[in-house]
Amino acid sequence: LSLPECPAWLWLLLSLLSLPLGLPVLGAPPRLICDSRVLERYLLEAKEAENITTGCAEHCSLNENITVPDTKVNFYAWKRMEVGQQAVEVWQGLALLSEAVLRGQALLVNSSQPLEPLQLHVDKAVSGLRSLTTLLRALGAQKEAISPPDAASAAPLRTITADTFRKLFRVYSNFLRGKLKLYTGEACRTGDR
Numbered sequence: 001l002s003l004p005e006c007p008a009w010l011w012l013l014l015s016l017l018s019l020p021l022g023l024p025v026l027g028a029p030p031r032l033i034c035d036s037r038v039l040e041r042y043l044l045e046a047k048e049a050e051n052i053t054t055g056c057a058e059h060c061s062l063n064e065n066i067t068v069p070d071t072k073v074n075f076y077a078w079k080r081m082e083v084g085q086q087a088v089e090v091w092q093g094l095a096l097l098s099e100a101v102l103r104g105q106a107l108l109v110n111s112s113q114p115l116e117p118l119q120l121h122v123d124k125a126v127s128g129l130r131s132l133t134t135l136l137r138a139l140g141a142q143k144e145a146i147s148p149p150d151a152a153s154a155a156p157l158r159t160i161t162a163d164t165f166r167k168l169f170r171v172y173s174n175f176l177r178g179k180l181k182l183y184t185g186e187a188c189r190t191g192d193r
Contacts, residue, residue, distance in 0.1 A: 034188035069093035
């Protein structure tokens with residue numbers, strides 16, 4: 001493909017995907033995510049993004065189905081998982097959610113009438129997911145996810161699809177409130193021992 005033949009959204013998407021998810025934060029304490037106020041800030045942003053799409057109809061359609069992580073949690077099974085297995089599920093879910101939000105951002109950029117408030121919340125979600133990725137790396141989640149105790153027995157990530165920004169933001173909000181919060185709580189407690 002030569003430069004003129006490639007659509008602008010594809011170049012934007014490729015440039016965003018070439019950035020590492022979560023650049024190291026210089027001087028950031030390694031266990032910053034263990035401070036509940038930090039995660040609460042991201043939860044608030046996710047909930048605001050979900051709320052902005054409540055009355056939005058045609059402009060909030062994604063015009064395609066985007067695969068996102070299933071956010072349902074079987075609490076009995078979750079509590080029986082090793083922290084490394086939880087890390088795998090959270091890390092895979094975060095990666096898939098990041099891809100989905102980046103895809104939503106690209107679709108919004110190329111829409112005929114992008115809504116400015118929606119664009120702002122999509123951009124915040126992209127930034128928030130990068131920051132969360134960095135914070136989880138500092139906590140050691142990536143290391144645990146790469147070599148969990150029973151990697152062979154890890155179940156494949158369950159997924160669903162989102163066809164609207166409302167559903168995409170609902171999944172984002174639920175993922176942070178559910179699996180991410182559960183994992184960080186356990187990982188922070190384990191690390192404090």
